[in-house]
Amino acid sequence: MEKICLVTGANSGIGKATATALADKGATVIMVCRDIRKGEAARAEICRKTENERVHLLIADLSQQREIKRVAGEVRAEYPKLHVLINNAGAWNSDRLMTADGFETTWAVNHLAYFLLTMELLDLLKASIPARIVNLASDWHKLGHIDFDDPQLEHSYGGSKAYGQSKLANVIFTYELARRLQGTGITVNCVHPGGVNTNFFTGLKGLTGFVTRLNRPLMRSPEKGAETVVWLATSPEIEGISGKYFFDCHEIKSSRESYDPEVARKLWEISERMTNGR
Numbered sequence: 001m002e003k004i005c006l007v008t009g010a011n012s013g014i015g016k017a018t019a020t021a022l023a024d025k026g027a028t029v030i031m032v033c034r035d036i037r038k039g040e041a042a043r044a045e046i047c048r049k050t051e052n053e054r055v056h057l058l059i060a061d062l063s064q065q066r067e068i069k070r071v072a073g074e075v076r077a078e079y080p081k082l083h084v085l086i087n088n089a090g091a092w093n094s095d096r097l098m099t100a101d102g103f104e105t106t107w108a109v110n111h112l113a114y115f116l117l118t119m120e121l122l123d124l125l126k127a128s129i130p131a132r133i134v135n136l137a138s139d140w141h142k143l144g145h146i147d148f149d150d151p152q153l154e155h156s157y158g159g160s161k162a163y164g165q166s167k168l169a170n171v172i173f174t175y176e177l178a179r180r181l182q183g184t185g186i187t188v189n190c191v192h193p194g195g196v197n198t199n200f201f202t203g204l205k206g207l208t209g210f211v212t213r214l215n216r217p218l219m220r221s222p223e224k225g226a227e228t229v230v231w232l233a234t235s236p237e238i239e240g241i242s243g244k245y246f247f248d249c250h251e252i253k254s255s256r257e258s259y260d261p262e263v264a265r266k267l268w269e270i271s272e273r274m275t276n277g278r
Helices: 013-024 037-048 065-078 104-124 139-143 159-180 206-218 222-234 261-275
Strands: 004-008 028-033 055-059 082-089 130-134 186-191 244-247
Touching: 004 013, 004 104, 013 028, 013 037, 013 082, 013 222, 013 261, 028 037, 028 082, 037 055, 037 065, 055 065, 065 186, 065 206, 082 104, 082 222, 104 130, 104 186, 130 222, 139 159, 159 186, 159 261, 186 222
Parallel strands: 004 028, 004 082, 028 055, 082 130, 130 186, 186 244
Antiparallel strands: none
């Protein structure tokens, strides 16, 4: 596989499983991770398992927009092509936390980071066609609603509410970006990986945390959760298909709100405004 693929949040969970599978297929893999120690350990393990040394590590805190721009600049400077962008890094916060940029953290990491990193790398993707963008969403989006009057949930925060809203934003962003990129040779799709047994939900509090921890033994492995992500990134079967939502390598329906063109327009506008000049 003579492709260059970038995976965010690649040192653990679905991101690590995705990076491993891509490296095993022979791709050059760019891992974007927040923690250098964990990133280096994951990279060494992936290289050892796959016998592929073309696995590279970049460090960035994707909650900070200057970090997103910096790492995107490093990718543009270092790599002549980028064939696959996988937006995977995410957050769930039971308490309302703020980033250094002054944004609610779940919204910043789960949506604004997807939006800004993609925009920063779009020209490189266009120079590498055919190219693919895969966004990690979740069926939690069906519980979400974009509150344009209070998108950072300053007045009514809840961990599940914030996560659902951010995952809905992932799906809407996917559909709108696919529409805007129609005919360019870049496809954009999103995926529900299923309930995956990772450390992602370790810090959950209250009933949601209790139920999640109770169900962890029944959840699928990170490798199983990554299967559809890798399929969307590499399979000839999906060539040319864009603007869809997938689970277990099958297209499925997303929520009614996710198909609303007016919601998509407003989300794009607010996303541009929140990332402009950062």
